[in-house]
Amino acid sequence: MRTQKLRRMLTICVVLLLVSAVSFAAGQKEDSPKGKVTLTLLSHSVHENVARGTVAGTTGGDIVGEWAERNNVNIVWITAGIDPVHERLYRELALKESSIDIAFIIDKYVDPRLTSQLEPLDPYLAKSPIEDLAEIPENLLIATKYKGNLIAIPYRHSLGGLHWNEVLFNERGLTRPPKTAKEIFEYSKQLTYKRADGTEVTGLVANFGEGYASIYRFLADYGAKLFTVDEDGKVTITADTPEMIQGLTDLATLYKAKAVPSNFATITIDDQNAMITTGRAAMAFGPFARYTVYNNPDVSEFPGSIKVTKHVDIDEHTPSDQIMEIWSMAIPKNSKNKDLAWDLIRELSSKENTVRAALNGNSPVRPSTYVDPRVLELYPWKIDEAEALKNATVLPAFDNSLEAWTIFQEESQSAVIGAKSVQDAVKSLQTRLEKLLNK
Amino acid sequence: MKRKREQIIPYLLLTPVHFVLLVVVGLPTLYILWLSLNTSTWGTSLQFVGLENYRQLFTDPYFWRATLNTFLVVIGVVYIEMVLGLLLATFFIKGVLAKKLMFPVILMPYAISPVVGVLIWKTLMDPNIGIVARLLSMITHSNVNYCVSPSQSLVLIGFINLWLHLPFTFILLYSGMLSISETIYEAARIDGADSFQIYFRITLPLLTQTMLITIIFRLVFAFRLFSEVWLLTRGGPIRKTEVMAVYLYQHAFRYGNFGIAAATGWLMVIGSLLIASLYLYQMQNRMSTKE
The missing domain is CATH 3.40.190.10 (Periplasmic binding protein-like II)
Incomplete structure (x- = not known):
């Protein structure tokens, strides 16, 4: 009796398996129309x-x-x-x-x-x-x-641009976006304030916590370059330069002054979007195409007031790399x-x-x-x-470049949040990247 | 003949399960072991290097930091969770107010997707707008900012993990307590035992098996800790909150360094087995002695 039951059960299982297999095969066939x-x-x-x-x-x-x-x-x-x-x-x-x-x-x-x-x-x-x-x-x-x-x-x-909130700029007596690295530093501090309704505004926001790109974007405005690649593909590390030190020093100063977000090391693109569309940030880094989102009346409290322009230049005479x-x-x-x-x-x-x-x-x-x-x-x-x-430029990729960017992110974060002095971080960055390239 | 056939049938019925286990667990595990003895990346063939990947891991300070972080969080979370789970289960057994309402409240975090849970806590603990972070800053008169403090990050990661999994621990311990026969308690009360003695001399010893099973499950689950860290800090700031699973992920899917990733995976398996067996052995011994 027990054996019969088991046999029946096994037969049912085999039949079900066959039926499923045939239906699956038929379904697969129907997915590819004849001749296409x-x-x-x-x-x-x-x-x-x-x-x-x-x-x-x-x-x-x-x-x-x-x-x-x-x-x-x-x-x-x-x-x-x-x-x-x-x-x-x-x-x-x-x-x-x-x-x-x-x-x-x-x-x-x-x-x-x-x-x-x-x-x-x-x-x-x-x-x-x-x-x-x-x-x-x-x-x-x-x-x-x-x-x-x-x-x-x-x-x-x-291509990254600089988004700026015209309403907040006007509240601080500013009528145009910054044009040089020195200006973006000053504007970021000036635009960190408390609005009449109590909203705390941060001068500059970017997704600094989501990788290397935004930090590097800021440093590129100072003329800093992490490496150069010649025509033969030879990579030279150029981290330990006065431009890199100046850029990191200014970013660390902005962090201390709360002119960049205090969740600097973890801030994501969603946080950034929320901050700029609710008036909690006056300037933001981001692709030009994000203009549409930032000015969409369904999601933004400042539709039509968040303008976009190209990134600042190193100074009045020297254009910066527009990274894309x-x-x-x-x-x-x-x-x-x-x-x-x-x-x-x-x-x-x-x-x-x-x-x-x-x-x-x-x-x-x-x-x-x-x-x-x-x-x-x-x-x-x-x-x-x-x-x-x-003036747009693409950051070159090479063997181990993703690891190189991880090291850059780590060392630059250390400098900005004060875990290391800027000079030590830059020296360590140069040494570690050279070691990685020689691996 | 018939008897022989009957003896074979159970094995035949079990064969598909074993076959599936072999295909989806056994073979991949062995392949990962083989992979850990080779270097490989996308689009290249394997190159045998023996134990070189393990040597690289053991000399990498980031691996040791990730290992230490994993152990700290896992041990902390599992033990605190056991204590809290026991307390909750005891309250429920003794009778808690509005039990029917409290039960789903306790279980709720387990019904929430871990990703959603982490994102909720991320918002609550945001140093700029997070209501909990601001409240804590006010109470402690200090800067509560997990984003730049690795120790605060690790505590938050552990807390979220505990919050997400406490219902699991509670439900196992609670069902274990329910399964203890009422007659044993009756006999103890007739013998003059007080509540304290009943709890420590009857409930806890009889709950040992359930506690052991709960611990082993939680240790193994907790060892795989990933989403809390990845969604909250991505291993930052300055890579100081990386755990082993994040270290593995970075090497496998970001750098395409499969040998190192496979070796990390194997060390995680060995580590979780080792830690689970050590604690189980010690705990069982202790409980047996008490009995």
């Missing part, structure tokens, strides 16, 4: 939003969808955060054959480990060129080459649909589609897009962004 090739893209969600116009209120339309319809292609778009996108890409590149056909990569990940596994694009370019590729400035093509070969096409940049990040489109060497992937890259890179993506909220890499009347009507601040783009 599947093209898989891997990117941050922002790229899908701007290429497909998925954000409500945008007017650029579905560029990828139209291309897919014309070419009878089934699009699969995988999106994730910056680190997970590259982690997934690395894993895909390690396989014999990848399911990823186009990957959007950010410059800080573009090191020899990654680029050696991407398809060189020059032969594709020779066969079917991209419309007026020469228009894209040289400084935006920096993170797209490996051993002289083009391995990616730029699609989007994230670049997202580019690349084809993995082990992709199965390289020709089709190239065709979509060409489509996304055309002049008209660059404008359409800009209308969907993209930060375009073609200068001509910034003077397009459709774009300017929607985003008048694009004129300032175009101006800043002329």
Whole structure:
């Protein structure tokens, strides 16, 4: 009796397993419509939003969808955060054959480990060129080459600007944004005050706790450079300089004066956004494109009053580096649909589609897009962004560069919060980075 | 023949479970061990280096700091949690006011996603706008700012971990207390034992097994401590609140240094097993002696 029951149970289990397997296989088949090739893209969600116009209120339309319809292609778009996108890409590149056909990569990940596994694009370019590729400035093509070969096409940049709250500036008798490093230091102190309604205002806010970028951005305004990379790829550490010491000294002074947030070492981009939109901060670092968020009446208490301009210069005569990040489109060497992937890259890179993506909220890499009347009507601040783009530079990536930035963040934090003297921190930074490079 | 078949059937039924365990736990564990004896990164093949990764770990001061932080938080949290869990369970057994209301209140943190829980505490402890941080600053007349003080950060991390997991400890200890037969207490009372004696001579000794199980679970869980640290401080300020899981994460997914990450993973497994077995052994001995 017991054996019979067990046997019956086992039979039921096997039947259920078979039914599930057959249904799964059938479902899989239905997912790939007959005759359609599947093209898989891997990117941050922002790229899908701007290429497909998925954000409500945008007017650029579905560029990828139209291309897919014309070419009878089934699009699969995988999106994730910056680190997970590259982690997934690395894993895909390690396989014999990848399911990823186009990957959007950010410059800080573009090191020899990654680029050696991407398809060189020059032969594709020779066969079917991209419309007026020469228009894209040289400084935006920096993170797209490996051993002289083009391995990616730029699609989007994230250029940092200085957002400033006109209402708070007026309350402190200031009528224009700061223009030099000395001025941003003075303005930050002057804009740290208590408003009539009791709100405590911090002069300058940035996501200093989320990595190296914002601290380095501040120091770059003083002319500080952490390293230089020559044409042969040789990296020289230039941390121990008067510019770096002056920048860190001033930042530490601002921290002591509470002119930068007291949660300096942990502050995130969400904290920053909350502070600037509620009037708890007078100035903020951040990409130009964030203008829309900061002036959105649904989330901001100061719609229309938070202006954006390019970062300050070192002094009246010396422009500072405008640091940006670049997202580019690349084809993995082990992709199965390289020709089709190239065709979509060409489509996304055309002049008209660059404008359409800009209308969907993209930060375009073609200068001509910034003077397009459709774009300017929607985003008048694009004129300032175009101006800043002329001096824009990408931080070079090299082997161990991510570890180098971690060391930079640690030592600069030590100097700012007072765990070390600025001089000691800078000396230690120089020594540790040199040791890392010689590893 | 029939008897033999009947003997085989239980093993057949157990085979899928063992197969799944072997595939999802056994083989990856062995692979990680192998990985820890090699250097590798994205897109490169493994290169055997023997114990070099372990040597690098043992000479890295950041690894030792992460290890020390992990041990401090884990030991502190687990012991305080046991004491609080015991007290709560005792109150509930003795009878607490509005028990039906208090029960879900106690369990609530366990129902909240750990990420949400950490973010709530992060806001409450924000040195600029956090109501709890401001209140503490007022009471203590000092600057309560976990963002720049590693010791304050570690205390906050431990507190959030404790807050999130206390319901788990409480529920295990409470159910353990409920399972002690009422007749034993009756017999003790007839023999003239007072409440203090009943608690220390009957309840606690009979709760030993439940306490051991609770401790081993919590030690192993606490050793994996990650989200509290990552969401609150990301290991900062100046890398002084890194724990082993954060150290592992940085090496694996930021620097792509899989050999070091795998070695760290193995040391975490060994560490948690060692600490759990040591404490269990000592505790069991102590409880047996008392009995």
